[in-house]
Amino acid sequence: MSETVPFHQTVRRSTLAVHERANHSPFMGALFDGRLRVADYARLVEQYWFVYQALEAAGDRFADDPVAGPFVTEELRRVPRLAEDIRFYGLDELTALPATERYVDAIQATDGWPGGFVAHHYTRYLGDIAGGQAIRGLLPRVYGVTGGGTALYDFRELGSTPRFRDRYRALLDDAPWDEAERARVVAEVEHAFELNIAMLTELWGTTELTAA
Numbered sequence: 568m569s570e571t572v573p574f575h576q577t578v579r580r581s582t583l584a585v586h587e588r589a590n591h592s593p594f595m596g597a598l599f600d601g602r603l604r605v606a607d608y609a610r611l612v613e614q615y616w617f618v619y620q621a622l623e624a625a626g627d628r629f630a631d632d633p634v635a636g637p638f639v640t641e642e643l644r645r646v647p648r649l650a651e652d653i654r655f656y657g658l659d660e661l662t663a664l665p666a667t668e669r670y671v672d673a674i675q676a677t678d679g680w681p682g683g684f685v686a687h688h689y690t691r692y693l694g695d696i697a698g699g700q701a702i703r704g705l706l707p708r709v710y711g712v713t714g715g716g717t718a719l720y721d722f723r724e725l726g727s728t729p730r731f732r733d734r735y736r737a738l739l740d741d742a743p744w745d746e747a748e749r750a751r752v753v754a755e756v757e758h759a760f761e762l763n764i765a766m767l768t769e770l771w772g773t774t775e776l777t778a779a
Contacts, residue, residue, distance in 0.1 A: 573736070573739075573740045574739050574740045574742070574744075574749060575735075575736035575739040575740055577749070577753065578689065578739065578752070578753055578756055581753045581756075581757070582753065582756050582757050582760060585757050585760040585761060585764070586760055588760070588764055589760050589763050589764050589767065590698065592764055592767040592768065592771070593767075593768075593771045594607075594611075594767040594768070594770050594771040594774070595767060597771075597774070597776055598611075598702070598705070599701075599705060601709040601710070602776055603710075603774060603776070604774070604775070605656075605710050605711075605712060606656075607770070607773070607774045608706070608710070608712075609656035609658060610770055610773060611767075611770060612649065612652045612653060612656060612658070612719065613653070613658055613661050613662070614663065614664060614667045614766055614770065615645070615649060615719065616646075616649050616653060616661055617661070617663040617667050617668075617670075617671050618667065618670055618671060618674070618691065618766075619645045619646050619649055619691070620646055620671075621670075621671040621674040621675055622674055622687060622688065622691060623644055623645070623646050625674055625675065625677060625678065625684050625687075626638075626639040626684070626688070627639075628678065629681060629684050632681050634681045634682075634685070634742055634743065634744075635681035635682075635684050635685055635688075637738055638684075638685055638688050638689075638735070638738055639688075642722075642724040642725050643692055643722075643725070645692075645695070645719060648718040648719050648721060649718070649719055651715065651718040652715070652716055652717070652718050652719055655714075655715035655716045655718075656716060664766065664769045664770065664773075665769065666762070666765040666766040666768070666769040667766050667769075669762060669765065670762040670763070670765075670766055673687070673758065673759070673762055674687050677755075682742075682744060682748055682751060682752040682755070683751075683752070683755050685739075685742070685752065686752050686753075686755035686756045686758075686759055687755070687759050689735075689739070689756060690756055690759035690760060690763070691759070693732065693735065695719065695720060695722075696722050696725075696728055696731070696732070697732075699719065699720040700720055702717075702720060703717045703720035703721070
């Protein structure tokens with residue numbers, strides 16, 4: 568008899584290709600190569616403001632849901648951290664790109680669908696807890712950003728991040744979804760990555776390096 572694959576592994580394996588595309592988008596590539604302006608990174612912070620506002624408003628609505636509620640924890644909230652970064656970068660009038668608006672619409676469309684909310688929650692938070700730490704180290708080292716500007720990726724309130732990830736994966740594995748619902752959740756994770764890629768692509772179009 569074959570061993571059942573834990574659901575968190577199914578999600579990761581099924582979305583690995585689109586995850587890699589997001590990580591290696593032209594905008595992120597230029598960011599890690601040190602070729603962007605600090606103002607370009609600040610625009611990414613600006614877009615995340617809208618995404619996380621929508622996600623955390625959805626979290627408030629799902630807080631008492633027996634399945635989605637356990638994923639919602641106060642220590643994960645990014646909106647207060649983003650507010651710190653927005654002040655640091657001197658962003659006044661915030662504007663969502665069209666792709667960001669579509670991303671927000673997709674998050675809001677999960678209202679009443681716990682699995683859909685969890686899909687977006689997983690995609691954003693686990694990504695920023697893991698890959699975001701590389702950006703947190705990159706900004707002062709390569710771009711000279713010191714004295715702030717990296718609050719988005721400060722997850723010290725979680726305590727041990729490996730332990731947190733283990734608890735999170737256990738929640739995914741234990742969620743009472745049948746095979747059809749699990750397939751829907753995986754598809755929504757893929758959709759969330761595609762929305763993120765579209766947002767990064769539009770951001771890339773606003774940089775001075777697009778034609779380089």
